[in-house]
Amino acid sequence: MLVKELLAELTERFERAGLDEARADARALTAFGISKTPVFLRMNPDFEVEPDQLKTINSYAERRLKREPVSKITQTRGFWRLDFKVTQDVLDPRPDSETLIEEALKIFRDKVASLKILDLGTGSGCLAQALLCEYVNARAIGLDCSAEALAVAAENAASNGLKDRFTTVQADWNAPDWEKKLGQFDLVVANPPYIAETERTALAPEVIEFDPPQALFAGDDGLDAYRRIAPALPRLLKKGGAFITEFGKGQEEDVCRLICSVGLRFGSFGVDLGGIVRCLSVFCAQ
Ligand SMILES: C[S@@+](CC[C@H](N)C(=O)[O-])C[C@H]1O[C@@H](n2cnc3c(N)ncnc32)[C@H](O)[C@@H]1O
Incomplete structure (x- = not known):
């Protein structure tokens, strides 16, 4: 044929x-x-x-x-300037999340700075590794509660030539003092789960059947992960350090309130290509 x-x-x-x-x-x-x-x-x-x-x-x-997504069949998704292996254990990276990388580039203009980066809920490793690809002297930790996801992230770091600058940590931000041993960072990024349980039935089969549930849902209002992450940020950020996080459509006010309530200074919102307010940055002033 x-x-x-x-x-x-x-x-x-x-x-x-x-x-x-x-x-x-x-x-x-x-x-x-x-x-x-x-x-x-x-x-x-x-x-x-x-x-x-x-x-x-x-x-x-x-x-x-x-309704299996093409990326899960081919096990590949392009994100930023890199290719990532994607399996049933990781979220299929979304183009919208590239907004976080654009925000980081606006904040940290020195591409050769030795930045220390933490990626909370790293999944395939796409955010941390896209940042490492831009910041050539940076090092990143990809943290996730899923050992299976971390194995994929490590594999991606190797295939993207970033093995020496990317390490994985298995931790659960619902555990007490989960952030204690991680150290301090210039930049913390996160694309945590942010879908409300009530929205479960509205999701496309490509998402609900093929993305891992722990990558999607965060309690009744979709904000549980921010509630867990926010109190840890003052300890995780160096003075002058930045936190950039993604959220869902219409969540900007709630997420901003939660994150700023721990004493961080609001920076800006980032808008994705679809015109949706997709991420925010905050700074550690003390
Ligand atoms: C929305 S996915 C983001 C994956 C990747 N960063 C991206 O942007 O494509 C959220 C990730 O957070 C992880 N996660 C969910 N709950 C967690 C928790 N309590 N502690 C640590 N990681 C968690 C999931 O396993 C998943 O990999």
């Missing part, structure tokens, strides 16, 4: 199933199945797909039709 015929067939199947990005998904899965790039498909519409490749691509298509 020619690749253009396969693409047309898959796109139609995906469209019929109501997938928003039918053509892009068909292209990505086909490219993955023949170990080529999507650009190759564009340039070579008459490429002959072998029967065994066809079988593999069809199995990917079946998974996509069951």
